[in-house]
Amino acid sequence: MALGIDEIKTILTEHGLIQEIVSGEDVSFDEVTYDSRNVKPNTLFFCKGNFKPEYLAMAKKMGATGYVAEQKYDEGNGLTQIIVNNVQKAMSLVGAAFYCYPQNDLFVIAYTGTKGKTTSSYFAKSILDNTNNNKTALISTIDTVVGNEPSQRFKSHLTTPESLDIFNYMRQAVDNGMTSLVMEVSSQAYKKLRVYGLHFDVGIFLNISPDHIGPNEHPTFADYLHCKEQLMVNSTHCIIDADTDHMLDVYEAAKATTDPDKIYLFSRDKKEFEDVQIDFNFSSISDTIDSNEIRVVANSEKAKKMNVEDDYKIGVVGDYNEANAMSAIIASALDNASAQDAKKGLKDVFVPGRMESYKSKNNGTIYVDYAHNYASMHALLGFLKSNNPDGKVIVVVGSPGNKGLDRREGFGKALTESADIAFLTSDDPAFEDPKDIINEIDSYINHDKVDVHIELDRKMAIKKAIHAGDNNAMIVVAGKGRDPYQKINGVDTPYETDPVVVQNVLRGIDNE
């Protein structure tokens, strides 16, 4: 792959991004990157984010022949210099061109929402794999899948990667024969222009609640909502969970660029809105700790044409997963999935670290789940409690250091509402003392309602929680899913993962 300076000039000029270009004629680049550690001969290097000039010096040494930045650097003397007024925008536009616009050869379904993006993405992939014979790529918080070989599936670093990585993954997916892509688009992705210029075939807005607000993410809730709404503005078809907070704002954002004929609204049960027609309603047929099934009803003409009115079993329990399933049914139908594809896909789906359940002989059922803020913990514990009022809810939970500080109060609140016993423990303490984090969560718990234990060692906390369970107990190991690290003092310290720890404890109990 190669990209010439003339094409770069044209793209950047069209978008009003150029400040100055210093370049010879007939220059072209064989590689693009934003990381000096990945530079190869004849690379165009992007200076972005918390960039330091020494990275450009390193890039030059490694073979970079040009750089894109928002200012000139002496370290780049002698290289082609492309000075722009927004490097993130330039990077996304040039990245799309360098990888030859792979999005045009994929049907791209993109999810946003505070909760449910990963789960719904796995649901949609599972459905579409039946439609297109396993040709669905995935860019999710957990895994990135660009093909069906083992080496074409790898752990993700971000929920939504940097633009150059997105286009690179898309290119690989196309070259590996993939025809569809399901991806998560975080609000940060819009904030940091990682998807600048990218247009999606389907954009889905699941829900919004306060999260990711703070000095390093979104300054205000309004900014968070605005960033999420951008997915609606940049999609050909929009799907909206009408039960979300701020639904009318989201619908207005969608209508700004999308014909209402291409906007699909869905809602639980028979909820109606005054000025807006709900296209689909879904209702629970079964919603227990062992089974999950919904009935889908189409209301509008465009919804009826999709032929997805049916009953669907969902392989992952939790009433909140019903809306996730509904969204995936509509999204994949827009990519030609039949109701049969959806029935099979939803029944067979497995989402790593999301409501993974393990039955013990005498200590109840253990759920490993990624719930890591008030909204998700409240939804999860509330669901378990209401489905098994006689069983004790026992929760192992911690909260990360140096981020999401309001989660601590949220956990205290959710535990007080629905837990019987809590084991407070470590979860990515970063540069904070885990004991201080635990004490803070503890300060928000009503001790008349919850029996609280403190155990800093996460493995030991899980063991103690399982031993505290009886036959009816529901033991929730929350917050990490299948995360294989504990982030401690800036180091990703390997951790077996919660499911492995749970299974080891259960094996130990069986051998006692």
Ligand SMILES: CC(=O)N[C@H]1[C@@H](OP(=O)(O)OP(=O)(O)OC[C@H]2O[C@@H](n3ccc(=O)[nH]c3=O)[C@H](O)[C@@H]2O)O[C@H](CO)[C@@H](O)[C@@H]1O[C@H](C)C(=O)N[C@@H](C)C(=O)N[C@H](CCC(=O)O)C(=O)O
């Ligand atoms: C705020 C933000 O977008 N941060 C991301 C961003 O940081 P950055 O551009 O400042 O990068 P940096 O690591 O400080 O380094 C600066 C630049 O120098 C380069 N570099 C660095 C070292 C070197 O030796 N040579 C070199 O060239 C880096 O590649 C980079 O281009 O680019 C980095 C990769 O290039 C990301 O790792 C980093 O994510 C941070 C760590 C992060 O975790 N961000 C979170 C908030 C995030 O984006 N989360 C959302 C999900 C949130 C949700 O659920 O809604 C997500 O999409 O994942």
Ligand SMILES: Nc1ncnc2c1ncn2[C@@H]1O[C@H](COP(=O)(O)OP(=O)(O)OP(=O)(O)O)[C@@H](O)[C@H]1O
């Ligand atoms: N639609 C939903 N509404 C509320 N809670 C949900 C919903 N879907 C999933 N959850 C809960 O949120 C947790 C995280 O789900 P998931 O990973 O699918 O969301 P996400 O949007 O990708 O999250 P994050 O941005 O935090 O990575 C689940 O483990 C579950 O407890």
